[in-house]
Amino acid sequence: MVADIVTSGPTKFEQLKANSGHLREPLLSELGNTAPNFTENAVQILKFHGSYQQDNRDKRQKGQTKDWQMMLRLRNPAGRVPAQLYLAIDELAERYGNGTLRVTTRQAFQMHGVRKEHLKEVIGTIVRSLGSTLAACGDINRNVMAPAAPFSKAGYPAARQLADDIADLLAPQAAEGSYLDLWVDGELSYRIKPSAPVRKVKARQSEGGVFSGDGQEPLYGSTYLPRKFKVAVTVPGDNSVDLLTQDIGLVLFCDPQGRPQGANVYVGGGMGRTHNKEETFARTADPLGYVAYGHLLDLVQAIVALQRDHGDRQQRRHARMKYLIHDRGVDWFRSELQSSYFSHPIKGMRQEPTIRLEDYLGWHRQDRGLWFVGLPVLCGRISGSFKAGLRRLVDTYKLELRLTPNQDVLLCNIGTAQRSSIRAELAAMGIESPEAPAPLARHALACPALPLCGLAVTEAERVLPDVLDRLDGLLHQLGISKPVLVRMTGCPNGCARPYMAEIGLVGSGPDLYQLWLGGTPNLSRLAEPYLEKMPLGELEPTLEPLLRAWQVAGGRVSFGDFVVRQGRPAVEALLTAA
Incomplete structure (x- = not known):
């Protein structure tokens, strides 16, 4: 698809992405040097690999070198963190980080305080523990959100599966090779392995308007997206994912047996703004329409392609999809989408029930013979005795974690026979009533x-x-x-x-x-x-x-x-x- 005509050449940042060799350089060259920090150009490429360079501002002293360190963010679609992965990042935080982990508002873990010389070992260990930091940051699709509750009822399993599928669908192809080259020396066994239906849709990234023109990176192209991109999936009535703040929000409808039928689609939400810049603003998403389930993956990648081509690449403050829709209108957006990117019907929105901010705190039945418990974690910060107790529970009972957009933690797959002992251990950690934190x-x-x-x-x-x-x-x-x-x-x-x-x-x-x-x-x-x-x-x-x-x-x-x-x-x- 030919992008909108621009009046000037690519910006410095767009040129940096184009010259990076699909997000390799100058990061690869700087990774092995002895400097305590990366240069600004390498920092911008590092973001796509899931890390930000920071310094501890409490320790800044005039004339002294900054206390450089890296923040890592994981890719955890729908907030799922298997026991093996949690135990690995818990240990990494102690050994190489600042001793804490933090649940983000996008249902992922962040780790702070990693020194540059330890970065490869930390990310490599995460990958070898079947985790990933790829595309957790940068001008690309970020962590895909979905209700964290592991309910086996209603549409929850289908919503979680759709979030997983979207995450795999929108994973960069050439950049994944760069990622594995940098952090696990090119070990291909750790590649993302999409399901057969996702592979079928992903193959269409090389067709029609969705194709970027770059054979190695067919959806994103060599310059990826103008800015970050966020997707969330939920079920009718459950607004745990803050649906209207997303670039794409999907409300998935299922039949009484839990089989997905289609989704209401919302587009153009986003929270970022800049003080004293009235042209920047927070915005809630607009309803686009209802799309049948069999076409949802095609729709998602079509919307990404539209934003790739029409999003503002000259002004980064104006580059999010919310500004494109604000400036041109959702009717233009729908028309452009259907004329150039997506050939399937977009129908009128289906009626939804009144929404609630669900948090799943306390004990809930997960499935027959299985339970989960939601633990409140103010600001998502896991540290000290709570961190030690959480590790002990996960290690002893091999529990899967689910992270919520409210920065809380769900301990899942608890057998009925384990409930009493886990209750006792939580009480020993000071968590006697997880269902009733302070109201505010x-x-x-x-x-x-x-x-x-x-x-x-x-x-x-x-x-x-x-x-x-x-x-x-x-x-x-x-x-x-x-x-x-x-x-x-x-x-x-x-x-x-x-x-x-x-x-x-x-x-x-x-x-x-x-x-x-x-x-x-x-x-x-x-x-x-x-x-x-x-x-x-x-x-x-x-x-x-x-x-x-x-x-x-x-x-x-x-x-x-x-x-x-x-x-x-x-x-x-x-x-x-x-």
């Missing part, structure tokens, strides 16, 4: 922010527990028992999806935050910004008049709905009443 903490999210994220302008993860305690104290003081959905980030890029929260705190300077209000408990509406630079110390006096008005009104509706019903002028007046 239950769905709260924060990004890592300082000290490791280079984009952070202020704190998030390290201060969230205190922020929640303060808000809890304020709600208790006002006699409010209804929980509020809180999310917090150290910059505007939106990694913890704060723009969907009822109260979103978005870092705008040291100890300063934008205040976003009006999202919903089920993640169905975008919040709006109300204050640009609220000092964190003024959180309580700022929010108290608004929360008090909600309490006086009876608190029957959610806090986010109350904000929207009051209207902007009334809310602004209450925020400044202090």
Whole structure:
């Protein structure tokens, strides 16, 4: 497919990708040198291999070398982590990382603190343990999300299978060879092995408008995508995956026997934005239509190809698919998709039930004779005695983990006879009631922010527990028992999806935050910004008049709905009443 006409040549970043030899150089050349860090060009290619270069900003000293280290992110479709893989990354975190693991909001594990000289051993061990970091970062399809619960009922198995299939379908072909060359010396036995149906659809990446023109990388081409790309699958009514924030969101319908029939398709969501750049914004996805199950994989790769060809490659801030759809409209998008990339019917959307933010905490029946238990993990950080206890449970009972978009951990495949002993071990770890964490903490999210994220302008993860305690104290003081959905980030890029929260705190300077209000408990509406630079110390006096008005009104509706019903002028007046 011929891309849109551009008025200038490729940008430096686009040229870097084109010259990399399908993501090999200059990373390969620099991997073996003795420098403690990679150059900027190698860092950009390293992202496609699942790693970011960082430095510990707590240790920065003027005139001194930065404390360079690498963050690794795994590829875990639908959040699945087999016992063998978990035990491997747990040990790697202790031996080569900072001793912690972190569950991300995309259902994957991150590992922090890996030195450059240990990077090959760490990634190589992950691959040899049947894991992968390929395409966990970079201008490519990221980890594919799906409900983490291992239910054998309804459409859950089909949704998990579709997420796996999409992950394999959108895995880069030539880049996979580069990945194995760098990290396991070209050992091909670790290649991604798609199912027969996926291989059949993947073969069509070399046909028609979907073909990039690059025989080695037929879908992506030598410059891959303009920016990152995110896909999620779910079942009707389950919004654990924050569906409307995805580039592609699929709601999979199944018959009573669990056989997939087709999916409602949403396109063009995304959270990232930049302060003081009004041309950048958070956006929820638009409904595209309903597509039969047999054509869904073709549809997904067709949408990727459309974004490959029409996404903005001149301005990276404007390169996500959400801007393409915002600028041209979903009707243009549908028309272009069907005229050049996808020949099958796109029908009207099927009716869906009211959605809920599911979290699966506590004990649940997985299947006959099997159970799983959801453990709350605030901010997804696994460390200390909790990390040691989790390893002991996984190692003793060979339990599979499932990671949730809410940064929690599900321990799966627990036999009925094992329940009592696992309950006792969880209680010894201080987890006696996993189904009942503190109400505000239950769905709260924060990004890592300082000290490791280079984009952070202020704190998030390290201060969230205190922020929640303060808000809890304020709600208790006002006699409010209804929980509020809180999310917090150290910059505007939106990694913890704060723009969907009822109260979103978005870092705008040291100890300063934008205040976003009006999202919903089920993640169905975008919040709006109300204050640009609220000092964190003024959180309580700022929010108290608004929360008090909600309490006086009876608190029957959610806090986010109350904000929207009051209207902007009334809310602004209450925020400044202090």
